Amino acid sequence: MLNNKYVFYAFKGIKCAVAFLIVKTAIEMIIKMDKKLFPTLMLILVTVLSIIFELYNINFSSIYFIIIGAILGAIIHSKKVVEDNHDLS
Amino acid sequence: MIYLKLFLEFFKIGLFTFGGGYAMIPLIKETVLEYGWLTEGEFYDFIGVCETTPGPIAINMATYIGSIQGGLLGSIVSTLGVVLPSFVIIIIIVTVFKKILESKIFNNCLKGIKPVVLGLILSTGIMLVAKNLGYININDFHFDYISLIIIVVIALIYYLYLYFVKKKMSPIVIILISALLGILSMFI
Numbered sequence: 283m284l285n286n287k288y289v290f291y292a293f294k295g296i297k298c299a300v301a302f303l304i305v306k307t308a309i310e311m312i313i314k315m316d317k318k319l320f321p322t323l324m325l326i327l328v329t330v331l332s333i334i335f336e337l338y339n340i341n342f343s344s345i346y347f348i349i350i351g352a353i354l355g356a357i358i359h360s361k362k363v364v365e366d367n368h369d370l371s
Numbered sequence: 372m373i374y375l376k377l378f379l380e381f382f383k384i385g386l387f388t389f390g391g392g393y394a395m396i397p398l399i400k401e402t403v404l405e406y407g408w409l410t411e412g413e414f415y416d417f418i419g420v421c422e423t424t425p426g427p428i429a430i431n432m433a434t435y436i437g438s439i440q441g442g443l444l445g446s447i448v449s450t451l452g453v454v455l456p457s458f459v460i461i462i463i464i465v466t467v468f469k470k471i472l473e474s475k476i477f478n479n480c481l482k483g484i485k486p487v488v489l490g491l492i493l494s495t496g497i498m499l500v501a502k503n504l505g506y507i508n509i510n511d512f513h514f515d516y517i518s519l520i521i522i523v524v525i526a527l528i529y530y531l532y533l534y535f536v537k538k539k540m541s542p543i544v545i546i547l548i549s550a551l552l553g554i555l556s557m558f559i
Contacts, residue, residue, distance in 0.1 A: 288557075293553065294553040295554070295556065296420075296546055297415050297416065297503055298521040298549055299422075299521075299545050300418050300499065301496060301500045301503050302500075302525050302529070303542055304499060305493070306526075306529070308393070308493035312489055315485070315486065321486040324487055324490065325487075325489050325493075328486070328494070330494075332490065336494070343398075343401055344491050345398065348484055351483040351485075352480040353480075354483050355481070355482045356480045
């Protein structure tokens, strides 16, 4: 079906729309995100690293990013809770 | 055995998808390219098709890849694989561990995952824009100005519509307009 000239060019347009939709969705979600230091740093780090990995064909599954994010989230936010409790006392 | 492989790989995708929708794209892409189930071009073409059809991207993707790799049974096991983790996890949480949702550790983990998922979506989007504009590999770039024009026109249409009509344009309409723009670009 992709050999059809019209279908080929229609998909060329659709690929551009998909790229726009993904970037637009990401930006909309980032605007709504908590702008504290840890999430902002994680966002920048993951974005830059995954682009570098893709550019240099380095195999690093996004599953690892998610697991690292979960572990760091648990450690950093639990510390915050402890600090907040200290502030209260 | 292809059915077991399809089931396990889509189960893994379902298990590690937080944020749904676009967050699944990097993970599905990795798997699909690793096994050679689709080429990268076919993969992005199919995301476009998924946007215009009902249902979540991951389920459409699982059904499609399952069917080209293993026919009807392949599509059934892949779809089951991708939905089973969330089904099982939610059932467990609802019936046994209601407290998990209130647990601080669980919520802290989710807080850590959220920016990661956003980073994965953003980098996928940026790379896709770069590929449309002519990025082939680190040493090769053939600038495609027609794609640049199409992206700019789509963005203009989307934001003008948002500004004047005060409503977000449906992705289906965006995809249809972009297909038309693509066909029109034949005549440039």
